[in-house]
Amino acid sequence: MLKRREILAMAVGAGGAVLLERRGAAATDPHDQLRFLCPPDGEPPELATASPEARAFVTPLYVPPVLQPVATLDPPPDPRAHQRYDEYPPKKLYETFEQEFCWQYHVDEPYKSGSLSWGFNGATPGPVIHARYGEPILVRRHNQLPPVGVSQVSFALPSTTQHLHNGHTASESDGEPQDWIDPGEFWDHHYPNFPAGNDPRQKLTTLWYHDHRMDFTATNVYAGLDGFYFLFDEEDSGDENDPDPKAWRLPSGKYDVPLILHDVLFQTNGQVRWNPFNTDGILGDRFTVNRTIQPFFEVERRKYRFRIVNGGPSRFYKLKLSSGPPFIVLTGDGNFLPEPIDADAIYLSVAQRVDVILDFSKYDLHETVTLLNVLEQSNGKGPSGREIHPGDGILQFRVVADAKNDPSQIPKRLRPRPPIDLSKVRAQRTWTFDYDGGLWTVNGKVFDPNRVDAGVEQGTAEIWTFRNAGNSWSHPVHCHFVEFLILEINGRPYAPSYLQTAGGLHDVFEAKLDVTDARRPHVDTFMGGPRRDVATLLPGDEIKVYFEFNDFLGKYVMHCHNVVHEDHSMMVRWDIVEPGRGFVGPRPAGDSEPPHLEPRPGTGTQQDDTENPDR
Ligand SMILES: [Cu+2]
Numbered sequence: 001m002l003k004r005r006e007i008l009a010m011a012v013g014a015g016g017a018v019l020l021e022r023r024g025a026a027a028t029d030p031h032d033q034l035r036f037l038c039p040p041d042g043e044p045p046e047l048a049t050a051s052p053e054a055r056a057f058v059t060p061l062y063v064p065p066v067l068q069p070v071a072t073l074d075p076p077p078d079p080r081a082h083q084r085y086d087e088y089p090p091k092k093l094y095e096t097f098e099q100e101f102c103w104q105y106h107v108d109e110p111y112k113s114g115s116l117s118w119g120f121n122g123a124t125p126g127p128v129i130h131a132r133y134g135e136p137i138l139v140r141r142h143n144q145l146p147p148v149g150v151s152q153v154s155f156a157l158p159s160t161t162q163h164l165h166n167g168h169t170a171s172e173s174d175g176e177p178q179d180w181i182d183p184g185e186f187w188d189h190h191y192p193n194f195p196a197g198n199d200p201r202q203k204l205t206t207l208w209y210h211d212h213r214m215d216f217t218a219t220n221v222y223a224g225l226d227g228f229y230f231l232f233d234e235e236d237s238g239d240e241n242d243p244d245p246k247a248w249r250l251p252s253g254k255y256d257v258p259l260i261l262h263d264v265l266f267q268t269n270g271q272v273r274w275n276p277f278n279t280d281g282i283l284g285d286r287f288t289v290n291r292t293i294q295p296f297f298e299v300e301r302r303k304y305r306f307r308i309v310n311g312g313p314s315r316f317y318k319l320k321l322s323s324g325p326p327f328i329v330l331t332g333d334g335n336f337l338p339e340p341i342d343a344d345a346i347y348l349s350v351a352q353r354v355d356v357i358l359d360f361s362k363y364d365l366h367e368t369v370t371l372l373n374v375l376e377q378s379n380g381k382g383p384s385g386r387e388i389h390p391g392d393g394i395l396q397f398r399v400v401a402d403a404k405n406d407p408s409q410i411p412k413r414l415r416p417r418p419p420i421d422l423s424k425v426r427a428q429r430t431w432t433f434d435y436d437g438g439l440w441t442v443n444g445k446v447f448d449p450n451r452v453d454a455g456v457e458q459g460t461a462e463i464w465t466f467r468n469a470g471n472s473w474s475h476p477v478h479c480h481f482v483e484f485l486i487l488e489i490n491g492r493p494y495a496p497s498y499l500q501t502a503g504g505l506h507d508v509f510e511a512k513l514d515v516t517d518a519r520r521p522h523v524d525t526f527m528g529g530p531r532r533d534v535a536t537l538l539p540g541d542e543i544k545v546y547f548e549f550n551d552f553l554g555k556y557v558m559h560c561h562n563v564v565h566e567d568h569s570m571m572v573r574w575d576i577v578e579p580g581r582g583f584v585g586p587r588p589a590g591d592s593e594p595p596h597l598e599p600r601p602g603t604g605t606q607q608d609d610t611e612n613p614d615r
Contacts, residue, residue, distance in 0.1 A: 051266035051273075051286045052110050054293045056392035059107045061295035063257060064227060067127035070095050073140050077188050083170040083552050088192035090138035094129065096120045097142045098160055098225060100151055105286075106293040110270030116152045117272065117291075118145060119224040124291045125260050126209070126227030131193050133203060133233040142186045155274035156219040158183050163212035163480070164229055165351060166204055166334035166533050168196045171554025174480055177214035177571070178449040178555075193231065196482045197550040201418040204231050204334040204483070206307040206353050208260070214449060218282070218313045218563035219274055224291065226311055228258040235415075236336070240408040250330070251305040251357065251408040257297075260311040261348075261394065262288045279440075280473075281314030281380020281564045287373065287394045296396040301361045302403035303410070305330070308356065310348040314562045316383040316474065318375035318525065319346045321358075322393065326522065328357040328410060332499070332529035335483060336415035341499070343526035345374070349476035349536040351561040352528070357410055363399045371395040380564060382474030382539070417530055420485050420546050424461035426582060429454055433477065433537060433560060433570060434469040440560060440570035445586075447571035452555070454574035455583035461548045463487065468537035475537045475565065479558040481576070483533045484545035491542070500527040534561060549576050555589070 069092040077093075079085040101122050102114030120126025131137055145151055145158035159182050163175035172179070173189040181187050195202035211217060211225035232238040240252040250256070263284030265273045275282055286293050310317055321327065326342040333353050346354050363369060370393035377383040434441050443453070456462060464484070466477045486494045494500075501523040527536065535543045559571030573589070 049268065051264075051284070052268055052270060054106045054111060054286060055108060056294040057296040057396040059292050059295050061297040061395065062123075062290045062292050064123060064125050064128050064290065067094055067096070067129050069093055069137075073138075077138050077140070077190070081188065082172060082190040083554070084192060085190060088136040088190070088194065090136045090190065092135065092137045094137060094139045095142065096126060096139060097144045099144050100146055100153060103224065103291060105264070105266070105270075105272075105288060105291060110268070111266070111293065113270065115266070115270055115272045117224040118153055118156065118158075118220070120227055124224030124226070125258070126225075128228040128230060128258060129209070130238065131191060131229060131231050133193050133195065133231065136190070136192045139189045139191065140186050141189060143181050143183050145183050147183045153223045153272075155276065156223040157213060157216040159213055159216070160220060160225065161212050161214075162187070162189065162209050162225070164189065164191065164207055164209050165478075166207045166353075166483070167191065167229070168194070168202070168204070168482060168551065170552040171556060171576075174556065175209075175212045176555055177212050177217070177447075177557060180213050197548060199418055201416050202483070203233060203336075203415065205236055205331055205336060206258075206309070206355055207231060207334055208309050208311075208353070210311070214447070215567050215569070218567050221311065221563060222262070222264070222272070222274060222282070222313055226260065228260070228307065228309070230256075230258075230307070248411045248414075249407065249409040251303050255302070255408065256305045256307070258307045258309070259289050259395070260291075260309045261317060262291065262311045262313075263315045264288050264293075278380060279438075279564060279568045281382075281562045283315055283377060283380055289395045294392060294394060294396075296398055298398050298400040299360045300401045300403040301363065301365065301399055302406035303357055303359045303361070303408045306356050306358060307353065308346070308348070309353045310350050312350040312561065312563050314350060314380040314564055315377055316350065316375055316476075317346075317348045317373045318387065319348065319394075320344065320372045320374055320390070322370040322372055324369050325359065325362050327526070328359070328520065329354060329526050330357065330414060331355040332526070333483065333532040333534055335529070335531050337499070337529045338416060339413050340410055340520055341526065342520045342522040343524070345525040347375075347525050347527040347536075349474065349534060349561070350563070351476055351478055352534050352536070354526070358397070360397065360399050361403070361406065365399055365402065367399045369397045369399075371397070380562065381472060382562075385538070418485070420487070421461065421548075422546075424548065425463055425546070426457055426460040427454075427584070428463045428465070429584075430465040430467060431477075431558070431572065432467045432469050433475045435473070440565040440568050442559075442570055442572050445572075446569035447559070447573070449573055450589045451573065451586045452575050452589050453572040453585035455577045455581065455585065455587065456549050456574060457579050457582035458549060458551075458553060458576050459579050460582070461546060463544060463546055465542060465544045466535045466537055467542045468540055471539045474539060474562075475560040475570070476562060477535045477537055477558065478533055478561040479547070480556040481552075482547055482549065483531050484535070484547045485531050486535075486543060487546050488544040489541070494530070499523070499529045501525050552576060553578065
């Protein structure tokens with residue numbers, strides 16, 4: 001077991017050490033070492049080269065399969081390790097295996113022979129988990145990565161934790177950054193799949209799971225550790241032929257397609273490359289969708305549902321289509337809007353999600369349409385807000401066949417918003433995101449897993465203000481546990497019936513929802529609805545939000561989801577504590593540790609069942 005001290009030491013030297021090792025005898029020259037550890041003029045030359053050329057739209061899109069349940073787990077899950085396990089006993093059990101393998105990002109050389117990557121069950125993104133409200137599940141995640149020194153993905157750390165992004169999850173299953181496991185160990189994630197406060201208006205739909213290892217989230221996700229989690233219910237039932245009158249009959253099965261966007265850098269030999277010297281944020285020069293460089297996807301002339309996630313690490317997108325009707329937007333982040341809207345463009349900061357309907361019956365047979373990114377971004381700090389020529393684009397849809405039939409529908413109404421009840425508010429907190437002493441900070445501090453910056457009382461509501469103190473960088477701020485409702489953007493009230501649109505930097509205005517005529521509301525650029533789990537702080541922005549904290553106790557985090565900022569070290573720990581015991585932080589952890597956690601959910605290795613040593 002690596003001690004935190006040792007891991008930090010590795011982190012400091014990670015890039016340099018690996019480069020040195022690869023250089024063999026020449027690397028023993030101390031001047032050579034210095035050149036790589038402290039590059040005087042910025043980056044080492046091999047980190048400043050462009051990725052090899054790759055032809056656009058010659059590689060088919062990879063579509064991850066749906067994960068199938070298993071009959072039993074050995075050893076069986078330990079109910080004592082989970083909050084509310086007896087109330088929500090898992091009805092299905094799953095297993096995933098974090099592994100190292102070669103992944104083909106493109107069909108041409110040098111990509112063809114594959115890049116050493118990490119993922120789940122031999123693929124990245126990992127399998128899609130299909131979950132359902134009212135059906136608790138348990139996912140046993142095995143870390144089968146090769147240990148440090150054996151793993152060939154040299155920039156990442158084979159020590160993992162997995163966050164179900166947007167999940168309403170007990171702390172011990174949520175994948176907190178400090179809850180890591182090492183190769184040979186497993187962790188049980190109990191997902192009870194009930195909406196926050198058991199309020200059906202709090203239901204969610206498109207979630208994604210990704211690594212969240214403290215100090216290594218960016219590198220571990222970049223290596224391939226992420227995947228999708230779809231959450232269905234009787235309305236969004238996952239069956240476009242569903243005869244139940246409550247069912248919305250959105251496109252389902254092979255017409256319900258996850259798309260995760262990552263921009264990636266490659267070495268000249270086609271291996272994925274990381275730049276440990278850049279703490280502003282990493283931009284790749286190859287666009288990938290589901291870890292395929294500029295793929296094509298063959299479609300029928302009918303409606304499809306696409307679930308788009310900006311998987312990072314640091315790029316923001318403004319998505320457009322090369323031709324045809326606008327996007328029909330169903331969701332903002334993980335939740336359904338009150339009604340679908342039309343949007344000419346969609347703005348996604350890191351970790352933001354959107355579900356859209358594209359109706360290819362509006363196109364001719366053999367026509368193509370391309371998903372484009374038009375947002376200018378020249379460094380990891382954030383986008384300029386200007387539009388640029390999109391180049392070839394990110395993903396090409398090819399209309400190859402008429403549809404036999406299209407039973408899918410687009411409902412007029414989706415999900416009502418949960419209410420804002422200011423009488424429940426017990427505390428207001430302000431979080432200022434800044435850059436101090438070469439690190440990314442929140443309220444002037446870097447992350448410490450043993451410092452609790454807020455003690456939130458279970459069963460109450462709070463108002464949090466996210467403030468960007470910088471005028472040249474952006475921070476997509478993500479809070480675990482529950483979505484918030486926006487109260488104000490830059491001092492202007494944000495009515496719950498509004499959604500946000502943006503033409504450019506700071507050009508933010510609101511469009512009113514709940515239009516009752518037959519036509520869908522139309523906006524130029526969709527930036528998010530009233531309810532989210534990512535507050536996009538553009539330079540100088542201040543966003544005030546309302547949360548309710550119910551159901552569980554324990555430690556959680558809130559952080560910048562430019563994951564390079566997160567790792568360096570723009571994150572805070574906050575805890576949900578018993579009623580009457582709330583506090584203004586900081587306070588040492590331990591004083592507010594909930595009493596419920598007996599054994600850790602990953603209590604042993606696959607070889608034996610010994611307790612993890614105390615970290
Ligand atoms: Cu940031």
